[in-house]
Every structure is written in C-alpha cells, then in structure tokens.
Amino acid sequence: MEYLIGIQGQDFVLVAADNIAANSIIQMKQDQDKMFKLSDKILLLCVGEAGDTVQFAEYIQKNIQLYKMRNGYELSPKAAANFTRKNLADYLRSRTPYHVNLLLAGFDETDGPGLYYMDHLSALAKAPFAAHGYGAYLTLSILDRYYRPDLTRDEAVDLLKKCIEELNKRFILNLPSFTVRLIDTEGIHDLEKLMPVGAKLLAPAPSS
C-alpha cells in the first residue's frame, strides 16, 4: 500500500515517499510524512506495520541524537544504517519484532552520498536505487532501464516522475501525493511535492 523510493546520484541522494496513512479501506490522513530526520544529512524512510514504523523510527532517531550528544560528532550514514539494522536484527527473534521496511539516505563528507536498503528481516544492502512496497514491482524496471550513476539532479527528478506516473497509471491504489527530499553536501532540501494528475489512458482499440 505504501511506497518508498530512493535514487543516488554522483553527489546527492533523492528520496520520495507517499503521503497516505490508511486504516483498512479508509485513508485517515493524506499528508503523512514518512521521512524521519536522523541528523543534518541523514533521512530514514520507514513503512510497514501501523505503530511499529513510528515507534522504531523515533527510537533510532533519538539514539542517533544521543550518540551525537555523548560523543560530540554525528554517526556517518553507513554507521547509522548498520546501527539500525542491528536493532532490527536484535528484535527480530524476540517476542515483539518490528515489522518495518526502511530506506536510509545520507551524505557523508568522506564517502559521498549513500542509499541503504533495509527490510523487515533486517537485510541491509547499499544500492544505487531502491524502492519498497507494491509500487516497487512496477517501478524497479524503469529504474533499471534509465538509471545512470552520473545523473544530474534534474535528471533524477525526471526519473522519479517517470516512476510516479507509472504508479498513477497502473497501480490499483490511488496515491495522490508524494513528499520529495534531496540530500547533498549542504544538507536536506525539501523539493516540491509530486502530485500526479489525470492518468494517461491506454491507447484506444483501433475501430474499423
């Protein structure tokens, strides 16, 4: 039902998440922000079971901030991703596992941009692009086809728009708006919300 996507460029990471908070068949909220700011240059995108998402994400968020307070410097995106994965793994075989799927996007001064894919079984993979949710089935091949490691910011946004248009056209659920953010050496930037309108119709059958 929910959708997350991340695209890494040469010196930035572009991420987007849908804005619907649903309960059974009802949309309870249409402006939910599923991105959690872990630090000035790290975002955690979190979807999954109701309640687990916010609880887990806020737990990680507060712990990252605590590390900064105790040690005087922030965790790098790689360290934050591994810390998150370890927590997920520790809880996995307890009585109360967290059923969440995550994307962690960050910019490190030394290593550059990084996008980390994590799922509810606490797998961790650094990837050039990634997506979560049913929407991923529809958009990963678009990303496979058009992604290049040297995308510019505009090209990455265009690629993102292609993915969202495809969702608008083929995905059975209506996802009317997406929050979009970009992380680069200067920090986290809020981009314009993407709101696909009027899905393009399939070509009509030829009539004789």
Place this chain on the structure above:
Amino acid sequence: MSHGTTTLAFMFQGGVIAAADTRSSCNGLVACPASQKILPVHSHLVGTTSGTSADCALWKRILARELRLYQLRHGRRLSTAGAAKLLAHMLHPFKGTELCVAATLCGWDGVRSGPSLYYVCSDGTRLQGALFSVGSGSPYAYSVLDGGVRWGLTVEEAISLAREAVYRATHRDAYSGNCVDVYHITSHGWTRRDREELREEYYREKERERVKLKERREKQEGVEDGQSSGRKK
C-alpha cells in the same frame, strides 16, 4: 473498522466537535443502548472511544491520572500532542495482545495554540489531523463529513453536521445506533449537548420528506392548472 461503533471528531474555526453513538454491542446483542463513548479526560480534553469498552474506560482513566500528575509536577497542562504520545507509549507494550483501544483525543491547548485533534490506536498508530472517524460506522460518517466540513462552519452548522453523520452511520451500520452524544471543545473547555434519540430523528426526517413531497406534488398540479388555463385562453 472491526470496532462496533461510530465516533467522529473534527476541527473548525469554533473549536473541536466530537460526536458518537451510544450502542454497546456484544456480537449480535445490544449490551447497552445508552453507553458513553465520549469520555472527558480533563477540562480541555475529551476522548472518543472505540474498541473494547472496558479497555477504553480503563486507559482513559489512566491517561487522566497521568495528565493530572504531569500538571501537578510541571505546573502546566500537557498539550494534546503530548497526551496522545503518552497514551500511545503506554499502549505500546500491549501490542499483539487482545487490548483494543482506538481513541481520538480532542482538546484545546493553552491560550495561543488552539484546537488540536489526535487519533491514537492500540496497534501503535498516532496521527494528527483535522477530521477523524473511527469504528464500523466510520465509512458512512466519512462520506457525510467529507461533503460538509469546512473551517468556516458556524457552531450550529458543525453540530448539526456531526449529528447528521452519526445518524446516517447508525442507519446503515447494525453495530451503531440508539442515541448520539455531541461534545464541543473551545478555549473555555468542553460543553456537552443533551443526548438525542436517533429514532426521533428518523421519524422527523420521514415527516419532512412527506411534507416536501406533498408540496412538490401541489406545486406540480398548480403549474399544470396554470398551463391548461393558459391554453384555453
């Protein structure tokens, strides 16, 4: 939506309106036709309840206790957002058990902040919003509210809309019914409207429809008479 009830709450320029039906059901039996689903937590915070009646009543009391302790310790009332977070964190350890609470906390914060509305559920959901409806009758209520709720409603219009939404939901949903309670929260605190029987509302509406149909028929006949007399001339 598995909770047999209809509760709703929305914000507008005049504060927050909370409304709920009064039917407590136990599978197919109406266990209590006159239960209270909107429980005041303190002078400026009211919570609608949905799920297991006992769980809701207990946890509302616990929340009221914790909020009062906070007020005594810190010298100020906790905001609605804080109350929602407190409730969500208190319910979290029971996730996965049979505990079932789905509440909307409707309150007025401080002198400057204004109205506030949070949905808290025992599965861990905590959402801030301007309009929520919870329970098995909620889809019916949503469709009525989505067509009428605006920020600029007057207090009378808002109360009337809330009543109508609960009324329509109780008409269609078997697990909602009997009466409707409406609470209005402003900067001065919450006020409660007298409980109204929806059966009376149903008969009133039937009567209004009958009168309207009669008027329309008479008007139609009047027009036809006019036309026929015109042609004669």
